[in-house]
Amino acid sequence: MKERRQRRPRRRENTAEASRTPLGGVRRTQMITTYGVGALVAIDEKSYVVSGIDSWKVDDSTAIFEPRLQHWLGVQGFRLPPASNPPVGDGVRVRLFPEMYSCPKCHELKRFREFGSPRGKSLCGACEESLSPSRFVVACENGHLDDFPYFAWVHKRTSPVSSETGVRHELSLHSTGRTASLRSVVVRCSCGKKASLEGAFGGGAMQALGISCSGRRPWLGAEGVEVGCTSAPRTLQRGSSAAWFPLNRSALSIPPWSATLQKRVHDHYGVLEPLIAGKVDDALLDKVIEGTGLLQGSLFTRQEIVNAVRQRMELANTEPESEAYGGFEPAERLRREEYEQLMFGTAELERDQDFECVKPEGDRAALPFGIERSMQVKRLREVRALQAFTRVQAPDVMSPGTQPAALALEAQDWLPAVEVSGEGVFLTLDNDLLHSWERRPGTVQRMDRIRREHTRVLRSLARKSSSGRKDEAVDSPITPRYVLLHTLAHILINEWSLGAGYPAASLRERLYVSDDMAGMLIYTATSDSAGSLGGVVAQGEYKQLRATLESALNRAAWCSQDPPCMESEASGVNGLNLAACYACVLLPETSCETNNSFLDRGVLLGTPEDSSVGFFNRDN
Structure with a gap:
């Protein structure tokens, strides 16, 4: 996994440069079951969210052949997730999330970049203590994810934010240690207001305070915000299983798709399909098939190859399942x-x-x-x-x-x-x-x-x-x-x-x-x-x-x-x-x-x- 960082824009232009600093690695299977796109993963003293597949560096060498499943899901193919230590490329990108961190010594609670931590480390710039990512995040049933709204939680639970000029609002996080409940976790503001996190996990806690879903999708970057989400945000533990549930689909490789011929034809299907569909001259088709090398050193005949391509064409012409998410x-x-x-x-x-x-x-x-x-x-x-x-x-x-x-x-x-x-x-x-x-x-x-x-x-x-x-x-x-x-x-x-x-x-x-x-x-x-x-x-x-x-x-x-x-x-x-x-x-x-x-x-x-x-x- 590699961290994707946003550097300060030059001349007010929205530019971004990605860092290729290796952070850690997971098994490829975990990339679709445990730490897939949008999942939160803790690496050392930081927390990250796995970036979208449009940022992954994959090519045809990692293609997986399963035409039945790809037809059912409406895609052109599958790709194996990048290896944890790829020989080329930079693996899977991750983005820092949540952005809110706290210092256990000075108790300051603010965005990570505001601590002035040295590059590559997670330290408070003032007291040089290791920073801790926020334990809490908010998410909604539409998949949106955001930092816990500490500022809104403190001020909306007490009274409106002061309109006096010159009043500073700097947050700090404290734990009284009296109990193991959220009542002992208190957020304080420099304006004098404070509130514990008791009740934050209630189903309607955010909605009751007028805190609506921000529509953020941090795994897709700043441009991934969806406006107008009406779903009520819910408070979750950062490491909670409810923060990410994979929706996996699977299929067994069965005949004829499990046969050797179909697997060999797959690599040349894009060339053979338009020729057979267009009913070109046999001589030209024979020349193309000869050029693919499918006949060299194999027991397959020209007609068997043509029949295999037609089987694939028939599959492509069938209607996929109409109810992708609601069927039995x-x-x-x-x-x-x-x-x-x-x-x-x-x-x-x-x-x-x-x-x-x-x-x-x-x-x-x-x-x-x-x-x-x-x-x-x-x-x-x-x-x-x-x-x-x-x-x-x-x-x-x-x-x-x-x-x-x-x-x-x-x-x-x-x-x-x-x-x-x-x-x-x-x-x-x-x-x-x-x-x-x-x-x-x-x-x-x-x-x-x-x-x-x-x-x-x-x-x-x-x-x-x-x-x-x-x-x-x-x-x-x-x-x-x-x-x-x-x-x-x-x-x-x-x-x-x-x-x-x-x-x-x-x-x-x-x-x-x-x-x-x-x-x-x-x-x-x-x-x-x-x-x-x-x-x-x-x-x-x-x-x-x-x-x-x-x-x-x-x-x-x-x-x-x-x-x-x-x-x-x-x-x-x-x-x-x-x-x-x-x-x-x-x-x-x-x-x-x-x-x-x-x-x-x-x-x-x-x-x-x-x-x-x-x-x-x-x-x-």
Whole structure:
């Protein structure tokens, strides 16, 4: 990471010069999950915000090939974030934020540049003590971010600013140490006014004082201000997780895009596509194909190359998903295409193909009760892209109220992404048993609790949204089969992390749920060796799956927090879980698609009051 500094303009011209002083480094994967565009990162004694992708130095050498995902997201491609120590270029730019700092000795509270700190250091120019960045910032649900308004907070909570001439207003920050609460943090002004920060974190604290959102987007520079934001700013801790939520999208590389031919054609698609679309003379097309070198030292024919280009053209001509932020992701077309490939596997394999899915060997009759199909995914490649981010409110693909923030000042034709390889097991449920279970009165009644709570949350977010959607039109897409598959995936991840030796954080779930889909993929797609040791694939063998599923169900039948856990009628974030806690089915957040929501182990084996709710209860 390199700091982007604003130097004093010469002759009142708005000029800026960037410093290339290296500050630190993070892993490339963290650039889309933890420290992406707009995120706050602490380096040494300073705090920074990661600049927009329009300031990143990337080129075609870092391009990532995944046409399905780029078509779905409406971009021309993906780029790998710059390395922490790139051989050329200057990595990722960051900007100093927050700008307000304080000195622990003289207690002065002002902008960093006003302290007169020596270049490259964070020291008070008067007492040479290390400066501390402001602990507090303000943000709104539209993604805007600004320094905490200390001056307005002090004076608007007491009385209007004095109109007397010659009155100075210099702020200082003090901590009485009497309590650990914000009551002990006091801001004083040289005019004589003072106020503690008690109550600053209230949802309407800023709005009550008439402090509106400034529309600032410091990660995009001074010109990134958006005028007219009506969202109420909220006070946040600088290091709070609510200050930055990534909105990631991912896709598996599946045939034909995972094949060697498509990957080779990709580099020459821009040249071949207009020729094939324009139906040029065969002789000219042959000459161009020969010039690409695709035929040299390969087993591909001219017609296979033409067919591959036409497949890519057909993909480009299909309509992408119409609802980028409000759809039900497990049922979207991107997942449906993967579901079909995972169901039937791969017949022909190439050495450098990214996708290999086969049926386990052995007697299929050994499949456990309730499971219809098991497929071993011996090779898979996943591309994860950072589409946008939010603040204050975590992104939810099922929520119409999510307000994404921009990654750049002007729209870019690419997004930052990473590619990871791994392995996994794909499972589907018995359709006949599933349809029967979904219609049981106990199942319907229990799942309606989750649906009601989720509908309430969605309608509340819709009312806050600027999209203009009426909250009456918003309804929860959660179905009984989704809760069943989601909970089943969680208990299997917990079980396999014990039996296969993988940490639970290295395993991930990917759900495929609709009226005609009921599947899950549990896989290890990580950037280290924990993703390709072969242990997860072995869990897909029929006899092994039967043993691990039985063990997982036995563990889920009882929780150390019972009976409160099983009898819970609303738990978890926004009350979207029933019988679920960290002692039984909850997972590390990196493993779950929905932030540990929509879980209920009661749907697995039933409850003490109603055993018919349990899908795997053979007595029903």
